[in-house]
Amino acid sequence: MTEPADGEKINAASTADELYDCYLRKTSKFPHVWCSGCGIGIVLGSLIRSIEHIGLKKDDVLVVSGIGCSSRLPGYVDFNTLHTTHGRALAFGTGAKFGRPALNVIAVMGDGDALAIGGNHFIHSCRRNIDITAVVINNFNYGMTGGQNSPTTPEGSILTTAPYGNIENPFDTCDLALGSGATFVARSTVYHVAELKEYITLGIRNPGFSVVEVYAPCYTGYGRRNEAKTPTGMIAQLGKDAVPFKKTLLNRRKPPGSLEGGKFHIGIFRDERKNEFCNSYAELVKKRKKDMENPISS
Amino acid sequence: MAERVRLITGNHIIAEAALAAGCTFFGGYPITPSSEIAESLSRKLPEIGGYFIQMEDELASLAACIGASLVGHKVMTATSGPGYSLMQEHIGFAAMGEVPVVVVNVMRGGPSTGLPTKTSQGDLYQAKYGTHGDAPAIAFVPATVREAFDATVKAFNFAETFRTPVSILADEVLGHMIEAVEMPEPGSYEVVERIKPEDFSTYSHYDHATAQIGKPLANYGDGARFHVTGLTHDETGFPTNDPELIAKCHNRLLDKVTENADKLFWRETDGIENAEIAFVAVGTASRAARVVINRLRSEGRSVGLYRPITLWPFPADDLKNSISAAKTVVVPEMNAGQLVEEVRKYAAPATRIVQVNRFDGELITPDEIYASLKAALEEV
Incomplete structure (x- = not known):
């Protein structure tokens, strides 16, 4: 990220009303498209609280998204916003970040968006370690198109395209990010909003590619077909099932399916530094220009 | 004058022309018979402080170009038939979002993987009808290496003034053919610079009332904080299902090209x-x-x-x-x-x-x- 001067809070705001006034677009964008009980609004709240906490200037933030429920988020927020094609948010974001490294680029994606159609861009963004923060809102199904199974749908779940139960193995988003080279990887849920704000903040501050996965309920598309009684019950269940991850030599992180009783780890799974793409390119340009000025030594 | 005469291929002159037209960003993916364009720009762009990136596929290549265009760069990608097929979704996106991009298609034989090393003019219709929906199309077909220079410079100029994707349809023979070319002197051809809005705080990315071209284009990061979407949108860039606003949006995109066809x-x-x-x-x-x-x-x-x-x-x-x-x-x-x-x-x-x-x-x-x-x- 690009740190504001002296850590100054340029858009100082604190109450919900002040956050609303500062960060949401007012020009008849509401009511929003999300269903009652949807978790995406909570992620939106955490996202703008993180940006406010860091004190980023609104002009210096680009929120980019793909297609799906979560990808409608940029339309509501008063930043530079780019709502792209299905799965390609990171590819658009890469061009924008690379072309203007001073921008803080945040990509908001769903599970199908980021990991199925956008899986290639996801792993290559991790590998490239370009300074973008990817917020993957995982609601375990394709909500906008009517509740079809996605790459993170648990085995056995009932979906509109898995009416007899999903037989596929799900992806673990964080495993994929870790294996592909992302330098900050964390998981939270919409129940754990304090942690969520913290992880997004750390993700934005990490000068490299960051993945923050957020488990979120989709009652309409997923929950009501799979024994959830209410949307709020789904959020409460996330609170019960989440197991805080403590990194010790003996306690290696386990993928969600391997904890007993539907439990899963939340926490920071990686926070380290390595060469970032835009920086490496700037070094390359600098070196090439120097070599051109001193052709003999090159 | 003689020192300006060069033996050069079509692909290499397209790369030279892009730089002459002010290209500062290239995102691409290797594909025969276009790869020399990417190779050439991977050497030259870093030398002028420009940006070169090899993306993970052709969808990503054009996506990166669109992202870079929106932060203020003149952008280009180059590909051939199969890659051009993959780029069609984003050609439509750039048309819908009114984003300037130049797409070079060095045509090879198709369909499918077809004939990677052999020539064809099989994508004439793809350049017009390749993307879904009724999208506007601008495409140039140069016949000589020298003309490929002019076509490339014009492609950048028109991408800027029309704020829409412009395709160059070269072919394998033109791309790899070496001709003796008297390279045009800078200043002997027109280069259109991007027009910046005077006031970022009142900038509107869209104006559906007219088919006017040559409108200003703000960059992300300069203070305009506008919204770009592939959804059919109203003038604030927000999606709409209102038939009247839908018609205005679609007509604007098409009329820009049809009503200004004389300029092209x-x-x-x-x-x-x-x-x-x-x-x-x-x-x-x-x-x-x-x-x-x-x-x-x-x-x-x-x-x-x-x-x-x-x-x-x-x-x-x-x-x-x-x-x-x-x-x-x-x-x-x-x-x-x-x-x-x-x-x-x-x-x-x-x-x-x-x-x-x-x-x-x-x-x-x-x-x-x-x-x-x-x-x-x-x-x-």
Whole structure:
């Protein structure tokens, strides 16, 4: 990220009303498209609280998204916003970040968006370690198109395209990010909003590619077909099932399916530094220009 | 002057022309027969402080270009048939979002993986109809290495003024052919710079009321904080389902090109007025046609050439007038018959249309064009 001067809070705001006034677009964008009980609004709240906490200037933030429920988020927020094609948010974001490294680029994606159609861009963004923060809102199904199974749908779940139960193995988003080279990887849920704000903040501050996965309920598309009684019950269940991850030599992180009783780890799974793409390119340009000025030594 | 004469291929001159036009960002993916464009720019862009990135596929390549265009760069990508197919979704996105981008398609034989190392003109229609929905199309088909320079500079200029994707349809022969070119002096050709809005706080990315071109374009990061979406949108950029606003949005995109088609008009003719036999051809096929034209003229025949360089929007009225006196129109092309369909639309009903098609990967030859014409004339 690009740190504001002296850590100054340029858009100082604190109450919900002040956050609303500062960060949401007012020009008849509401009511929003999300269903009652949807978790995406909570992620939106955490996202703008993180940006406010860091004190980023609104002009210096680009929120980019793909297609799906979560990808409608940029339309509501008063930043530079780019709502792209299905799965390609990171590819658009890469061009924008690379072309203007001073921008803080945040990509908001769903599970199908980021990991199925956008899986290639996801792993290559991790590998490239370009300074973008990817917020993957995982609601375990394709909500906008009517509740079809996605790459993170648990085995056995009932979906509109898995009416007899999903037989596929799900992806673990964080495993994929870790294996592909992302330098900050964390998981939270919409129940754990304090942690969520913290992880997004750390993700934005990490000068490299960051993945923050957020488990979120989709009652309409997923929950009501799979024994959830209410949307709020789904959020409460996330609170019960989440197991805080403590990194010790003996306690290696386990993928969600391997904890007993539907439990899963939340926490920071990686926070380290390595060469970032835009920086490496700037070094390359600098070196090439120097070599051109001193052709003999090159 | 002599030092400006260079032996250079079509692909390399496209890279040079892009830099001459102010390109500062290239995102691409390797594909034969276009890779020399990426290779050339991977050397040169870092030297001028520009940006080169090799993306993970062609979808990502054009996506990165669109993202970079929106932060203020003049951008280009280059590909061939299969990659051009993959880019179609984002050609539509750039049209919908009104984002300037230049897409070079060095055509090779298709369909599918087809003939990676061999030539074709198989993507003439893809350049117009490739993306879904009714998207506007601008495409140039250069015939010589020197003309590829002009086409590339114009492609950047028109991408900026029309705020829409512009395609250059080269082909394998043009891309790899070396010609002696007197490189144009900087200043001898027009370069259109992007117009910045005067006041970022009141900037609106969209204005659906008119088909006006040459409108300002803000960069992300400069203070305008605008929204770009692939969804059909109102003038704030927000999605709409209101039929009236939908029509305005779609009409604006199409009218920009149709109402300003005269600015894009670019074609070459040779003795077309009152010619009895008219040749209509584009790109490298037109060079074979020229040989036949000279031969027929030496036989005393009245022959002319009509060569669109701007293929899309198609110069319908001009072509119609130009070939109205011709009894025979010959359309040689390296595909199964694409340009000929446009010619049929605008030729007088009694005109004899002779189509000469070759799509076996080889350059169409003067002899086969000549033979096809002779055979057609003898049939009468």
